[in-house]
Amino acid sequence: MSNKLEWSFSALSTLRKCNRMYYFQYLAPSHHFTNSLRRRAHELKKSKSLLMWRGSVIDKIMELEIMPRIKDKLPIDYNEMANRAIELAKRQFKFSEDRLYKVKENSESKVGADYCILDVHDTNVPYKEEDLSKVYSSIKEIIQNIPLIKMPNGSLLVDFLAKATFLIPNLRAWGFEFENVKISPQLDLFMFVDNKAVVLDWKVSESDVSDYSRQLVIGGITVLDTYRRKANEGKGKRLGYDDIRLIEVNLLKQNAKEHPFNKQVVDECVDYIYLNSDDVEMLTDGKPFDQLNIEDFPITDKEGTCMFCKFRSLCTKILLNNNQYHEETYDNIVSAKQPAQLEISF
Numbered sequence: 001m002s003n004k005l006e007w008s009f010s011a012l013s014t015l016r017k018c019n020r021m022y023y024f025q026y027l028a029p030s031h032h033f034t035n036s037l038r039r040r041a042h043e044l045k046k047s048k049s050l051l052m053w054r055g056s057v058i059d060k061i062m063e064l065e066i067m068p069r070i071k072d073k074l075p076i077d078y079n080e081m082a083n084r085a086i087e088l089a090k091r092q093f094k095f096s097e098d099r100l101y102k103v104k105e106n107s108e109s110k111v112g113a114d115y116c117i118l119d120v121h122d123t124n125v126p127y128k129e130e131d132l133s134k135v136y137s138s139i140k141e142i143i144q145n146i147p148l149i150k151m152p153n154g155s156l157l158v159d160f161l162a163k164a165t166f167l168i169p170n171l172r173a174w175g176f177e178f179e180n181v182k183i184s185p186q187l188d189l190f191m192f193v194d195n196k197a198v199v200l201d202w203k204v205s206e207s208d209v210s211d212y213s214r215q216l217v218i219g220g221i222t223v224l225d226t227y228r229r230k231a232n233e234g235k236g237k238r239l240g241y242d243d244i245r246l247i248e249v250n251l252l253k254q255n256a257k258e259h260p261f262n263k264q265v266v267d268e269c270v271d272y273i274y275l276n277s278d279d280v281e282m283l284t285d286g287k288p289f290d291q292l293n294i295e296d297f298p299i300t301d302k303e304g305t306c307m308f309c310k311f312r313s314l315c316t317k318i319l320l321n322n323n324q325y326h327e328e329t330y331d332n333i334v335s336a337k338q339p340a341q342l343e344i345s346f
Contacts, residue, residue, distance in 0.1 A: 018300035024311040055204035067169040082143035092116035176225035
């Protein structure tokens with residue numbers, strides 16, 4: 001390949017769904033305000049539905065409030081944590097409602113945890129106050145029930161976490177590289193428990209069929225490669241497959257399951273990444289964004305994929321305007337949308 005590709009696991013699955021979605025999700029977005037299309041793509045990428053937002057609030061409380069207390073061996077009042085989560089959610093809702101993300105000075109790095117873009121404000125997705133109340137009550141219940149969650153062997157999750165001798169939440173700094181492809185995953189939680197390296201992934205999902213195993217395997221490969229390099233530099237112990245555990249915890253369903261990590265699953269995952277990287281290279285040819293042509297990124301022929309794509313409004317407007325983007329026209333169309341009833345199941 002002519003240029004290094006850097007992506008997360010989700011980029012692969014997005015590419016398989018729709019090339020145009022991949023364009024908006026991974027190539028177009030820029031937090032700068034100099035290019036209106038790229039800024040708009042950035043805002044849409046960051047926007048969340050109410051259900052997605054519920055999960056992100058819980059993730060943030062786990063990262064900023066609960067995990068630091070576990071790391072410092074401090075007692076945790078989960079009712080208090082639930083109340084803090086609701087307070088954070090309300091601040092985020094207000095930030096989004098006031099569209100403060102449109103203010104150039106309000107970058108995510110400066111604003112911190114309160115930064116939020118919700119589709120109910122950004123693209124005028126309809127909702128009812130009842131839906132918002134359900135989000136708050138669901139967040140509270142999920143946090144309060146964390147002490148009830150059991151590990152696959154029947155022990156309590158909180159007891160397992162309390163045994164951690166090394167703990168880093170929301171780890172983004174590590175990655176691995178092969179064949180000119182760099183993978184940079186986000187690890188919800190990395191720690192050592194009983195002399196085993198643990199990659200733990202938080203989920204807040206209703207689905208019983210979603211498969212997150214490959215995402216966790218990529219986290220495991222990242223840990224394997226990181227400690228291989230550390231050992232080569234004389235800075236640590238080399239880890240083997242048996243030294244790494246992959247655990248998925250569904251906070252909503254209050255259960256946990258462990259995924260296998262061995263040479264076979266690693267080889268299968270690496271093959272998957274490599275085969276799909278060819279598709280990206282064919283689309284981009286290593287070109288910078290300003291040399292890419294949106295017409296080279298076809299839309300999907302699957303109605304369901306298009307229907308639930310967060311870039312649907314932007315993509316539709318550009319298609320109807322001969323693949324050109326005019327910000328004022330787009331904003332007028334979004335603002336003119338009429339609210340409607342929307343039921344959300346929790």
